[in-house]
Amino acid sequence: MKFSNVLVSGAILSSAASAASTTKSIPSSCTINSSKATATAQTDLDAFSGCETLVGDLTITGDLGNAAIATVKKIEGSLKVFNATNLNTLAADALEEVTDSLILQQLTILYSASFGSLSSVDSIQLVTLPALQTFTSTLESASEIIISDTSLESIEGFSNLQTVSTFNINNNKYLTEIDSSLKNITTSLILSSNNKETEASFDDLTWANNITISAVASLSFESLKKVNASFSVLNNTIDSLDLSKLTTVGGSLSFEENNDLTSLDCKNLTTVGGALVIGNNTDLTNIDGFANVTTIAGALEVIGSFHNLDLSSLKSVKGGADIETTATNFTCSAIDKLHSNGVIEGDSYQCSVPVSSSSSSSSSSSTSASSSSTHSSTMKTSTTSGASSSSRSLTSHGAAVGSFENASFVSIFYAIAAVLVSLL
Ligand SMILES: *[C@@H]1O[C@H](CO)[C@@H](O)[C@H](O)[C@H]1NC(C)=O
Ligand SMILES: *[C@@H]1O[C@H](CO)[C@@H](O)[C@H](O)[C@H]1NC(C)=O
Ligand SMILES: *[C@@H]1O[C@H](CO)[C@@H](O)[C@H](O)[C@H]1NC(C)=O
Numbered sequence: 001m002k003f004s005n006v007l008v009s010g011a012i013l014s015s016a017a018s019a020a021s022t023t024k025s026i027p028s029s030c031t032i033n034s035s036k037a038t039a040t041a042q043t044d045l046d047a048f049s050g051c052e053t054l055v056g057d058l059t060i061t062g063d064l065g066n067a068a069i070a071t072v073k074k075i076e077g078s079l080k081v082f083n084a085t086n087l088n089t090l091a092a093d094a095l096e097e098v099t100d101s102l103i104l105q106q107l108t109i110l111y112s113a114s115f116g117s118l119s120s121v122d123s124i125q126l127v128t129l130p131a132l133q134t135f136t137s138t139l140e141s142a143s144e145i146i147i148s149d150t151s152l153e154s155i156e157g158f159s160n161l162q163t164v165s166t167f168n169i170n171n172n173k174y175l176t177e178i179d180s181s182l183k184n185i186t187t188s189l190i191l192s193s194n195n196k197e198t199e200a201s202f203d204d205l206t207w208a209n210n211i212t213i214s215a216v217a218s219l220s221f222e223s224l225k226k227v228n229a230s231f232s233v234l235n236n237t238i239d240s241l242d243l244s245k246l247t248t249v250g251g252s253l254s255f256e257e258n259n260d261l262t263s264l265d266c267k268n269l270t271t272v273g274g275a276l277v278i279g280n281n282t283d284l285t286n287i288d289g290f291a292n293v294t295t296i297a298g299a300l301e302v303i304g305s306f307h308n309l310d311l312s313s314l315k316s317v318k319g320g321a322d323i324e325t326t327a328t329n330f331t332c333s334a335i336d337k338l339h340s341n342g343v344i345e346g347d348s349y350q351c352s353v354p355v356s357s358s359s360s361s362s363s364s365s366s367t368s369a370s371s372s373s374t375h376s377s378t379m380k381t382s383t384t385s386g387a388s389s390s391s392r393s394l395t396s397h398g399a400a401v402g403s404f405e406n407a408s409f410v411s412i413f414y415a416i417a418a419v420l421v422s423l424l
């Protein structure tokens with residue numbers, strides 16, 4: 001069984017276009033009737049060797065070793081190559097355009113896919129191609145690009161693209177370089193779980209709807225001015241990030257668990273439309289890259305080991321604030337002032353630093369807006385003071401730490417305190 005019956009009876013070649021427009025004997029437009037055909041052998045594909053345009057959706061699957069589509073320049077429909085587990089190579093080097101999607105999926109030994117003339121597709125999905133080492137194209141226009149679970153070492157063949165809707169590159173274990181010249185990403189940019197050494201640069205990108213970046217070793221957005229929705233940089237090994245052109249993030253902005261990060265520059269950023277979260281970046285001790293931020297429409301959360309946090313332009317935080325550092329010489333006074341001045345509008349507020357032997361008045365904390373005028377350190381516990389000194393710190397004012405904030409710890413803490421009190 002080679003072609004499906006539909007194709008055998010139908011696709012062999014309704015030649016309206018060639019009859020109307022040329023005197024050549026071969027048809028230039030071939031219609032796949034019922035709009036779908038399945039090819040399972042090269043001879044099935046050879047049936048299209050006279051065609052320049054194929055109208056309909058073509059699926060290639062089954063037991064082929066190599067597959068070539070020689071003369072077709074345009075597919076008015078989709079091309080899906082799927083579950084051909086013996087397929088080594090795929091070539092469609094005359095193909096210039098696929099009006100719908102190009103999908104290569106579940107081709108376990110495919111190592112080369114060549115679309116040397118392909119300049120336009122609607123969406124392109126390269127998914128579960130664990131042996132794929134080369135993919136060639138000259139794309140200028142595509143709406144969605146998804147590359148997942150391949151052996152590609154770099155993302156090439158997309159360098160002429162200026163705008164895409166989605167650019168989602170994940171789980172490509174050998175991918176070490178993503179060098180993109182995209183200018184606009186109208187829906188999402190996602191990089192995750194590729195090689196941990198991946199160096200990613202999007203230096204022409206000025207606008208993106210949302211961005212999520214994980215597991216890269218370097219990251220560059222030299223031109224990025226605006227992120228319309230959320231922007232998240234999570235669990236990377238980058239040591240610095242320069243976002244100095246960025247002025248606005250329409251949704252939440254978060255930098256979390258980037259444990260090599262020592263320098264983070266958002267110096268032109270003024271507005272964050274959601275939460276601003278800077279958390280658990282263990283080496284980020286000086287947070288001075290947010291000094292122009294005036295407005296945060298969500299909550300403010302800064303957790304880490306920073307001794308400096310410059311938010312000197314801040315005029316409005318619609319949510320609460322949670323500031324926690326392990327640096328003993330951080331002082332909460334500036335952020336406390338923002339809270340008492342009403343700049344931080346949300347209900348929950350805390351700023352905590354570790355208890356240090358020499359400082360007893362530099363920090364304050366509270367867990368709700370209503371408690372801002374009350375002494376509230378009894379709800380906080382100190383990792384550095386330890387359980388042995390806890391019955392004293394329960395009633396003391398001032399220094400407090402929030403490393404163990406959760407209810408179970410607090411209740412255990414109170415239980416221990418109660419026992420100690422009863423022993424007295
Ligand atoms: C293929 O479809 C066209 C238009 O839908 C129709 O005119 C033609 O008869 C069909 N050919 C076959 C072989 O079914
Ligand atoms: C993939 O192809 C194999 C045979 O080559 C077949 O047994 C299996 O059902 C196919 N899987 C899917 C999801 O089509
Ligand atoms: C990027 O695309 C979005 C959505 O189409 C549009 O609103 C935005 O203005 C574009 N940005 C640039 C810089 O072209």
Ligand SMILES: *[C@@H]1O[C@H](CO)[C@@H](O)[C@H](O)[C@H]1NC(C)=O
Pocket residue numbers: 187188209210212229230
């Ligand atoms: C990015 O934007 C798209 C379109 O608005 C949305 O579907 C998707 O959930 C967003 N992703 C994230 C991580 O916010």
Ligand SMILES: *[C@@H]1O[C@H](CO)[C@@H](O)[C@H](O)[C@H]1NC(C)=O
Pocket residue numbers: 186209228229250
């Ligand atoms: C920008 O983000 C908002 C909120 O997520 C969304 O409603 C809007 O459609 C986005 N604008 C563009 C041009 O994508």
Ligand SMILES: *[C@@H]1O[C@H](CO)[C@@H](O)[C@H](O)[C@H]1NC(C)=O
Pocket residue numbers: 196215235257
């Ligand atoms: C961070 O990434 C590493 C690999 O890059 C992974 O092993 C780890 O589970 C990730 N951690 C989190 C919290 O996602």
Ligand SMILES: *[C@@H]1O[C@H](CO)[C@@H](O)[C@H](O)[C@H]1NC(C)=O
Pocket residue numbers: 244245246268
């Ligand atoms: C910051 O923004 C201003 C005004 O939008 C611009 O003139 C300046 O060049 C920007 N700075 C950087 C480093 O991009």
Ligand SMILES: *[C@@H]1O[C@H](CO)[C@@H](O)[C@H](O)[C@H]1NC(C)=O
Pocket residue numbers: 267268291292
């Ligand atoms: C704030 O942005 C202006 C440009 O708009 C820049 O000149 C200035 O250095 C920035 N301030 C800080 C503290 O980074």
Ligand SMILES: *[C@@H]1O[C@H](CO)[C@@H](O)[C@H](O)[C@H]1NC(C)=O
Pocket residue numbers: 256257277278279280301303
């Ligand atoms: C920081 O790490 C702790 C423990 O893994 C986690 O509970 C917390 O949500 C993290 N906070 C941020 C802002 O990433």
Ligand SMILES: *[C@@H]1O[C@H](CO)[C@@H](O)[C@H](O)[C@H]1NC(C)=O
Pocket residue numbers: 307329330
């Ligand atoms: C706090 O301590 C760090 C070293 O732990 C030091 O680099 C920094 O300058 C100190 N900051 C202040 C304000 O004293």
Ligand SMILES: *[C@@H]1O[C@H](CO)[C@@H](O)[C@H](O)[C@H]1NC(C)=O
Pocket residue numbers: 406407408409
């Ligand atoms: C409280 O903290 C402990 C230890 O960090 C953790 O195992 C537990 O899941 C936390 N409970 C809650 C409710 O967050």
